[in-house]
Amino acid sequence: MSTLGQALETYLTLRRGLGSELRGPGAYLHRFVEFLDRERSAVVTTKLALRWATAPAHATPATWAQRLADVRRFAAWLSATDPRTEIPPPGLLPDRYRRRPPYIYSDKEVARIVREAARLPSPFGLRALTYSTLFGLLAATGLRLGEALVLDRDDVDLSAGVLAVRRAKFGKSRFVPVHDSTQRALRRYAQQRDVLLPRPASPAFLLSDRGTRVTQCSARYNFAIVSRAAGLRPPTRGGRHGRGPRLHDMRHRLAAKVLVRWYREGRDVERELPKLSAYLGHVHVADTYWYIEAVPELLRLATERATRPREEAP
Numbered sequence: 001m002s003t004l005g006q007a008l009e010t011y012l013t014l015r016r017g018l019g020s021e022l023r024g025p026g027a028y029l030h031r032f033v034e035f036l037d038r039e040r041s042a043v044v045t046t047k048l049a050l051r052w053a054t055a056p057a058h059a060t061p062a063t064w065a066q067r068l069a070d071v072r073r074f075a076a077w078l079s080a081t082d083p084r085t086e087i088p089p090p091g092l093l094p095d096r097y098r099r100r101p102p103y104i105y106s107d108k109e110v111a112r113i114v115r116e117a118a119r120l121p122s123p124f125g126l127r128a129l130t131y132s133t134l135f136g137l138l139a140a141t142g143l144r145l146g147e148a149l150v151l152d153r154d155d156v157d158l159s160a161g162v163l164a165v166r167r168a169k170f171g172k173s174r175f176v177p178v179h180d181s182t183q184r185a186l187r188r189y190a191q192q193r194d195v196l197l198p199r200p201a202s203p204a205f206l207l208s209d210r211g212t213r214v215t216q217c218s219a220r221y222n223f224a225i226v227s228r229a230a231g232l233r234p235p236t237r238g239g240r241h242g243r244g245p246r247l248h249d250m251r252h253r254l255a256a257k258v259l260v261r262w263y264r265e266g267r268d269v270e271r272e273l274p275k276l277s278a279y280l281g282h283v284h285v286a287d288t289y290w291y292i293e294a295v296p297e298l299l300r301l302a303t304e305r306a307t308r309p310r311e312e313a314p
Contacts, residue, residue: 004037004044005033007081008029008033008074011029011074012026025073028067028070029074031052032052032070032071035048043085043086044071044075044085046088046089046092049071049086049088050088052067053065053067053068054093061093065093068088068093071088072088072090100246101294102253102256103246103252103253104249104253104256104257105245105249105250105253109230110135110136112231112232113226113227114132114135114139117131117135117222117226118132119229120222120225120226124197126193126196126208129193129196130193130206130207130214131219133186134148134149136185137186138247138251139254140181140182141163141176141254142250142253142280143165143176143251144248144281145216145219145220145247145248147165147281149213149214149215150166150204151205151206153203153205155205156186158186158187158190161178161183162175162177162178163175163177163178165281172281172283174281176279197211220247221241223247224236224242227242232244251280252291255276256298259291259298260297260298260301263298264301
């Protein structure tokens with residue numbers, strides 16, 4: 001391992017010890033150090049950092065800026081022990097993060113996704129069972145994909161119908177109550193899973209055919225297959241996922257449906273919003289307000305509520 005490679009491992013160990021997971025940045029920085037090794041450079045320079053950050057021509061400017069920002073933080077730390085290190089100046093690749101507009105799945109589309117997932121082939125039949133349950137769970141609860149996959153058996157209370165979400169985004173943990181129908185679906189899954197795989201290699205609630213925890217990469221790959229079968233993505237070549245609604249849009253769907261229902265019921269949405277924010281595990285309630293701007297039907301309902309004459313208000 002090169003000197004830069006050793007320094008990177010120390011940097012990542014220190015950051016993770018302070019509570020940062022650094023999954024994406026860690027992978028980026030490993031690639032950056034490999035790039036420097038190929039360039040036979042023993043130091044970080046702004047020129048090389050900029051060249052590496054903008055190398056993937058298909059990436060968005062936001063991705064380029066994020067790659068360079070990860071390098072900048074590493075370089076700032078490295079400069080304390082290696083004064084030759086150049087720290088790329090901020091604003092070199094300016095780009096404001098733009099959220100992708102959410103896709104709001106219809107009930108029929110969710111049903112098609114779950115149905116197609118239940119047809120996925122596998123040696124033991126667990127693949128179909130796991131992914132149909134996972135996709136249904138995400139639609140019913142609005143959990144982040146990572147939150148659903150880190151659930152252990154002890155985190156799923158099938159009697160009370162409560163999920164203990166630990167190690168969530170930004171280190172937040174919470175309890176997520178689930179509907180009776182979701183509770184029954186999880187119980188059916190657990191019973192069938194234990195018959196198919198009585199001695200798993202992992203304590204995870206959702207298991208792969210090998211008895212291991214399902215990875216995010218595998219979940220997205222299988223979702224792409226299911227989405228194409230359900231008619232939500234066009235056919236692709238070369239094993240590519242293709243473009244179309246994302247798995248994360250299941251979370252957007254739940255948030256939007258709850259807000260639409262509240263508006264139609266005449267509730268004080270501003271007062272109710274912190275409840276939804278807590279349920280979703282948002283750090284700031286402003287993250288939940290975003291749905292009102294991002295979903296056309298919600299924006300219309302909010303506008304109608306704001307412009308309604310006061311005497312007509314419920």
